[in-house]
Amino acid sequence: MDSLGDTIRKLREDKELPLRTVAAFLDIDQAILSKIERGQRKPTREQVVKLAEYFKVKENDLLVAWLSDKLVYEVEDEDMALKALQLAEEKVKYMAKNKGK
Amino acid sequence: MDSLGDTIRKLREDKELPLRTVAAFLDIDQAILSKIERGQRKPTREQVVKLAEYFKVKENDLLVAWLSDKLVYEVEDEDMALKALQLAEEKVKYMAKNKGK
DNA sequence: TATAAATTTGACAAATTATGTCAAAATACA
DNA sequence: TGTATTTTGACATAATTTGTCAAATTTATA
Numbered sequence: 159m160d161s162l163g164d165t166i167r168k169l170r171e172d173k174e175l176p177l178r179t180v181a182a183f184l185d186i187d188q189a190i191l192s193k194i195e196r197g198q199r200k201p202t203r204e205q206v207v208k209l210a211e212y213f214k215v216k217e218n219d220l221l222v223a224w225l226s227d228k229l230v231y232e233v234e235d236e237d238m239a240l241k242a243l244q245l246a247e248e249k250v251k252y253m254a255k256n257k258g259k
Numbered sequence: 260m261d262s263l264g265d266t267i268r269k270l271r272e273d274k275e276l277p278l279r280t281v282a283a284f285l286d287i288d289q290a291i292l293s294k295i296e297r298g299q300r301k302p303t304r305e306q307v308v309k310l311a312e313y314f315k316v317k318e319n320d321l322l323v324a325w326l327s328d329k330l331v332y333e334v335e336d337e338d339m340a341l342k343a344l345q346l347a348e349e350k351v352k353y354m355a356k357n358k359g360k
Numbered sequence: 361t362a363t364a365a366a367t368t369t370g371a372c373a374a375a376t377t378a379t380g381t382c383a384a385a386a387t388a389c390a
Numbered sequence: 391t392g393t394a395t396t397t398t399g400a401c402a403t404a405a406t407t408t409g410t411c412a413a414a415t416t417t418a419t420a
Contacts, residue, residue, distance in 0.1 A: 245323060
């Protein structure tokens with residue numbers, strides 16, 4: 159089960175690119191990209207979009223991984239994590255069904 | 260499908276208490292409690308715990324509602340909301356299974 | 361080994377978001 | 391009406407996020 163950071167690192171290493179290069183494209187210091195890849199920092203939505211473009215992967219796949227990482231971060235060290243996620247799921251489904259109302 | 264705000268408002272109105280009173284117990288301005296009840300502000304974890312104590316309801320029930328509200332807030336206006344929630348769920352389950360490793 | 365490239369670390373700064381106060385406006389109702 | 395309650399919005403403060411920078415560490419290779 160890869161985190162988004164793992165995925166990004168693999169994409170970068172497959173192309174044998176240094177942090178410096180990809181970080182320059184994202185317009186951030188390489189230190190941040192290093193931390194992102196190792197899960198010490200969360201990328202912004204914009205950075206994820208840019209990464210998808212850069213590595214030519216589906217934007218949505220990366221965004222789903224990014225969002226789910228944020229959710230996990232939000233519930234971690236809460237023992238009711240699962241219940242909260244499931245309830246949130248119900249709420250989202252409910253809202254989708256009654257969208258706009 | 261009640262939000263946490265709805266629940267709190269009902270609890271307060273059942274006891275016919277003004278915002279002022281409950282807000283004083285929480286040690287915040289009544290304006291904030293008003294916004295919390297109507298979903299314009301998110302309460303802090305500590306406030307939720309205090310509310311559970313104040314209204315004599317299960318702390319965990321309120322916390323699950325609070326956490327799930329935060330999750331919904333996090334994914335709202337993302338069309339991959341459901342997918343992200345489901346993936347997050349898998350990750351949490353995976354982490355629980357391999358906890359500590 | 362040595363030295364150059366790449367990565368990681370941690371202290372700090374800047375920007376953003378969260379949380380709160382306050383007073384005035386709006387609403388409910390005796 | 392007048393009084394209590396609630397809501398609104400401008401603003402201040404606190405906390406968190408996002409970033410830079412330089413030094414330390416690790417990795418690769420001449």
